[in-house]
Amino acid sequence: MPSTAGAARTQPRSSSRLRSILRNYRFPLFILTGVVIGAIIGLIFGERATVIKPFGTLFINMMFTLVVPLVFFSISSAVAGMSSATRLGKILGSMLGIFAITGIVSSIVMIAALWITNAAEGVQVEMTQPEDVEEVGSIGDQLVSTFVVDDFSKILSAEHMLALIVFAVIVGIATSSIGETGKPFAAFLSSGAEVFLKFTSIIMYYAPIGLGAYFAALIGELGAQLVGDYVRVFLVYYPVAIVYFVVAFTLYAFLAGGRRGISAFWANIIEPTAISLGTSSSVAAIPANLRAGKRIGVPRDIRETIVPIGATIHMEGSSLSAILKIAFLFAVFQRDFFTPGNILIGIAVALLAGMVMAGIPSGGFIGELMIITLYGFPAAALPIIQIIGTVIDPPATTVNSVGDQASSMMVARALDGKDWMDRTDESEEIESDDTPAEAVAPENS
Numbered sequence: 001m002p003s004t005a006g007a008a009r010t011q012p013r014s015s016s017r018l019r020s021i022l023r024n025y026r027f028p029l030f031i032l033t034g035v036v037i038g039a040i041i042g043l044i045f046g047e048r049a050t051v052i053k054p055f056g057t058l059f060i061n062m063m064f065t066l067v068v069p070l071v072f073f074s075i076s077s078a079v080a081g082m083s084s085a086t087r088l089g090k091i092l093g094s095m096l097g098i099f100a101i102t103g104i105v106s107s108i109v110m111i112a113a114l115w116i117t118n119a120a121e122g123v124q125v126e127m128t129q130p131e132d133v134e135e136v137g138s139i140g141d142q143l144v145s146t147f148v149v150d151d152f153s154k155i156l157s158a159e160h161m162l163a164l165i166v167f168a169v170i171v172g173i174a175t176s177s178i179g180e181t182g183k184p185f186a187a188f189l190s191s192g193a194e195v196f197l198k199f200t201s202i203i204m205y206y207a208p209i210g211l212g213a214y215f216a217a218l219i220g221e222l223g224a225q226l227v228g229d230y231v232r233v234f235l236v237y238y239p240v241a242i243v244y245f246v247v248a249f250t251l252y253a254f255l256a257g258g259r260r261g262i263s264a265f266w267a268n269i270i271e272p273t274a275i276s277l278g279t280s281s282s283v284a285a286i287p288a289n290l291r292a293g294k295r296i297g298v299p300r301d302i303r304e305t306i307v308p309i310g311a312t313i314h315m316e317g318s319s320l321s322a323i324l325k326i327a328f329l330f331a332v333f334q335r336d337f338f339t340p341g342n343i344l345i346g347i348a349v350a351l352l353a354g355m356v357m358a359g360i361p362s363g364g365f366i367g368e369l370m371i372i373t374l375y376g377f378p379a380a381a382l383p384i385i386q387i388i389g390t391v392i393d394p395p396a397t398t399v400n401s402v403g404d405q406a407s408s409m410m411v412a413r414a415l416d417g418k419d420w421m422d423r424t425d426e427s428e429e430i431e432s433d434d435t436p437a438e439a440v441a442p443e444n445s
Contacts, residue, residue: 027204028270034208035215035274042219049220052213056278059210062203063275063284064158066196070287071161071308072168073192078304079172080186087301088173094411095306099314100351102252102403106316107350109244110323115338119236158283161312193304197294200287204271211278218278218394233388237324241317241395248316249406256409257421264421265409268292269402276401280393282311285401297421298408306411310404315354317399321392322350322367325385329377332384345374 042049082088113119149155149163157164175182175189253265272292276285286308293303326346330337337346353367368385371377412420 028274030208031211031271031274034212035278038212038215038278039219041212041216045216045220047220049216053217054213056210056212056214056217059203059206060214060279060281060284062206063279063287064281066199066203067158067283067286068156068164069192070196070200070290071164072171073189073196074290074304075165075168075308076172076175077186077189077193078301079169080175080182080189082172082176082301085173088169088305090415091302091305091411094414095309095407098407098410098414099310102248102314102316102407103319103351103354104347105248106244106319106354106399107323107347109248110240110320110350111327111343111346113236113240114324114327117236119232161283161308165309165312197287197291200291204288207271207275211274215278218280233324233328233391237321237392238395241320241392241399244316244320245395245399245402249402252406252410256406256413258418260421261409261413264296265406268295269405272401272405273398277394277398280397282315282397282401282404286311289401289405292405293408296405296409297423298405298412299416299420299423302412302415303408306408307404310407311401314404314407315396315400316403317396318367319350319354320399321389321396322346322353322371324392325368325388326350326371326375328388329371329375329381329384332381333377342375349374 041052079088145160145163147163147166149160154160155164155167172189175186249265249269250262253261255261257264269292272285272288275288276282279285289307289311290303293307294300323346326342326349327337330342337343349367349371352370368382368389371385372379372381416423
């Protein structure tokens, strides 16, 4: 009979634990359910599923409308609240170092996967001459237009995200440098950041419907492109991206916070994962990433600096895809990619594509041109890698976006020590129970 009594005690405990999990994760589960239903609709109805795309576009447009003021207030308030310029310098220095390391790691992972599987061998693709090649101007003009704009109104656009970030950083520095006089404005910036985070929470109630509709249209449109040898691209990139997403990000979370870091990371990353996968936009996922970082416990000045900047210049998924594009072209033109020289150039190109080119206007196009010119491929190769980019864009964007969160955790570990997760910012308000995406790290039992 004791065993029966023990089983009776265990059953309520298990049901209570299940209710707790469902309560903590209910909104991320709603989002995932919407995405899964959308994917099923796209697979069943194909291109006809695009009829519901406007419902998804409504959500995407709201997110892009939100992202500019959110990025401005988040970064400027974080910089204004820093104790010194030294802290900002340390954050940026650690950020760039970690961005470079993770970019190199992702490139090596794809190289290893291609070498082990020989997936690109025997590829044959019909080539056409590119039409209407985009004019991108000199590199000097590109750099100028990356970091500054010629009119204030252009700052208020997601198309000039790096210029907005530079502007917000300078506003924060100026606010902090004038001491007492700047405190009212610093309070305004901090209040603005909280207002737009709450705005994000309100919009997210529509996320399951919006993402489901957008994902249905995405799957319906991509289905027609996954034909012929481009299926190989799909079959190589998607599994590698999934493995990298799970293994690499788990490792990074462990390096940042041990087992507790892993639990906190995976408990709070569902929302930005679903948004970036459904929208194919790292910028659209910035609000969700900032919320996830707050719940994980990443210090405010770190997350509000790294997440917006990372959305423009930190692209681990793009590094994975750059290597795949290069290897694919080598196979098409029957050349050997796996020589030391070609591999080193490939890693350099992937790093440039993932950190430098990604943040400038027409950066993706410039990165593709760089691949073609550095390796001496003909212009007819351009449409090939553009199609590859379209096929692999959803998982690449997801890796890009979620990688920013993992990097922010590692920066917190580098700057604040191994106990960074035990430190709490008393000025930050804990979100209420009815706020979307309220998942928190499960307690150890």
